[in-house]
Amino acid sequence: xxxxxxxxxxxxxxxxxxxxxxxxxxxxxxxxxxxxxxxxxxxxxxxxxxxxxxxxxxxxxxxxxxxxxxxxxxxxxxxxxxxxxxxxxxxxxxxxxxxxxxxxxxxxxxxxxxxxxxxxxxxxxxxxxxxxxxxxxxxxxxxxxxxxxxxxxxxxxxxxxxxxxxx
Numbered sequence: 606x607x608x609x610x611x612x613x614x615x616x617x618x619x620x621x622x623x624x625x626x627x628x629x630x631x632x633x634x635x636x637x638x639x640x641x642x643x644x645x646x647x648x649x650x651x652x653x654x655x656x657x658x659x660x661x662x663x664x665x666x667x668x669x670x671x672x673x674x675x676x677x678x679x680x681x682x683x684x685x686x687x688x689x690x691x692x693x694x695x696x697x698x699x700x701x702x703x704x705x706x707x708x709x710x711x712x713x714x715x716x717x718x719x720x721x722x723x724x725x726x727x728x729x730x731x732x733x734x735x736x737x738x739x740x741x742x743x744x745x746x747x748x749x750x751x752x753x754x755x756x757x758x759x760x761x762x763x764x765x766x767x768x769x770x771x772x
Contacts, residue, residue: 638672650687657682660694675699678711692728709733709745724750726763734771741768 638654644662650670660677670687678694684701691708701718708725720737731748738752743761751771759768
């Protein structure tokens with residue numbers, strides 16, 4: 606016959622079970638990205654990942670966006686702030702205050718920003734105007750990148766790219 610646990614052993618077991626359940630709950634609790642399929646909207650990012658699947662949209666993103674993906678094309682977006690922006694659609698126009706990492710994969714993207722940390726250009730015919738730019742990696746072709754302050758590190762292995770300061 607089994608004796609019930611009493612005293613300190615019982616409390617230690619209870620704490621152990623609660624800690625294990627809490628840890629498991631944290632491990633599986635991942636927030637689902639917000640999917641945007643609107644032609645016109647103002648979206649509060651609230652530190653979330655956002656997937657923009659609509660095309661031909663006019664969108665405003667307020668607050669701090671975590672990762673912002675533009676999958677659809679021909680979208681005009683204003684972004685207050687984002688940790689990362691990736692554009693795979695064509696003809697996307699973005700005006701942003703501050704962006705950490707930017708990956709422009711689609712063609713014909715236009716980006717105007719006060720500050721960009723890391724810019725990666727694998728698409729073609731992008732126009733990027735930034736006040737501050739830390740790093741540029743250009744693999745695509747016919748891209749135009751300009752900045753007004755600082756001296757970014759540049760790696761240009763693409764063709765016919767124009768990467769220069771504007772004073």
